[in-house]
Amino acid sequence: MTAKPFNDTFLKACRKEATDRVPVWYMRQAGRYQPEYRAIRAKHSFFEMNYIPEVCAEVTRLPVEQLGVDAAILFADIMTPLKPMGVDVNIESGIGPVIANPIQTLADVQRLHDLDPETHVPYILESVKILRQQLSVPLIGFAGAPFTLASYMIEGGPSKHYHKTKAFMYTEPQTWQALMDKLADMTITYLKAQIRAGAQAVQVFDSWVGALNAEDYRTYITPVMQRIFSALRETDVPMIYFGVGAGHLLKEWNRLPVDVLGLDWRTTITEARELGVTKALQGNLDPTLLLAPWEKLESKAHEILEEGTRQPGFIFNLGHGVFPDAKVETLQRLTHLIHSYKREQ
Template structure:
């Protein structure tokens, strides 16, 4: 792969510069829909694939080779930096992250340690260094945002309603503020270490912050997100912010010092622009359409592309991650269609 010229289309789109084609990558583009991934996963636990840099690099690189996408995203989990600071977390099949020692008080928050990337997650940094030598496209690093990390840490695992998390936020404001401070620092430290190792863009996943209304977002979340994104801006590396069900928060997100706003499938690109979002937009095909007949998938992709290319600054992606039922061949065909697409053609 090193013989290929470097494709910086994704980075240009992040900066709202003209591009020869619409760049595309897919959230969760490394995963169980790939036979090669399943073969590797059969030999290792999820976290073991992180702990062995060569395996992590191989899994990260696979979709670039297989699909021809314009960016790679590091294969890891948002829980990865939590284990070293004292969070007893495991990824359970069919469930997701499960935490044996959930947070319930200010004392629990104080017991959390601080992340030292070189000591605690050196395998992540080594994987990034390996990938920078191998990839012909930019590498995206990532981290979980404080609210989303906190939701797992307080609930003890995935949740539908986040009642415990929101109750903690409302009833223990001092503990919540301290937790946001600690997780904000962790996010900054972790992402800056990834950037120093070679990540050329970073995405902050705030997957579940859509559970909050806009007023609570402004009060409890915006301050820590401003702090994180202002600190990352010092690196000069593009930043992306993504969450699910966050259409009502887009006006707040547009105020943040972030370069790219990721949209899920619930809010159209046109609607986001009508709300005044001036950032580069990323998204937002419903991943379920990967199971639809090609004609329906193509028509929806065309509609999204037409909306996205109305102005500079657009990256095609899914509105959430690829899921196991998707087919490699479908994603290959979609990627080729996006690359060859010309508006009004």
């Protein structure tokens, strides 16, 4: 069987190069909306799927084959590297990450181990190596950003308002900085290991950093993100930064040494450009529209395509992850729509 030619459309868009069509992939494109995923999940816990590279590779590859998207994202969780660091975390159905030993003191931070990817998460690196042999599209590696990881580690699980996290940041600045440094070191080490194993782009998920105002972001977060992206810059792979409800932080993000900024649906691409954002952009369909009538979904997707293609460097995606009650057929149809789109001159 002849191997498919490598599709580098996504990588070209990350670098703001010309492409013959708009590339697309979907956050959480491997998940419970897929019958095949549910069948695998019935046999393995979430972390078990990570621990078995052949299973991890299968789950990662499935949406590429099923949907025809232009990139794969490694199937893992932002919590994956925290377990070997000494964080007692489990993914609980219907809740998310739940941590039994939340961070409360400087001593708690100091007890965290440094991450050695080859020793602590060899299964992740093996999955990446397998996928590089199997995929004809780029593989995206990823990690959670320090603020978002810290929010789980301090709150003990998901939060609506991040009161404990922000109070900790304000009242324990020395301990906060120690935690940021520890998590920055882990993020750099983890992503560099994924890149060495074969990841061709990386995305840093700062899902909940939109809880901060711009001044606090600049004070408490910008230095750590500057350090992470500066360290990764030497790898020469495209870097994507994404958060939810963070449109007010886009000017800060645009100053970071990152290639692509991911938008959620609250900020339009036009609004981002009017703010002066010069990076490539990724986004930003509201995933709820996957449950809407096709005519409504088609209209909004077309609007996003029109806005996104006004400048080079656009990747179609959702503004957050695919819902479990989305339909495979809807995503297939949407992917075809995006690939068929031709901008009117």
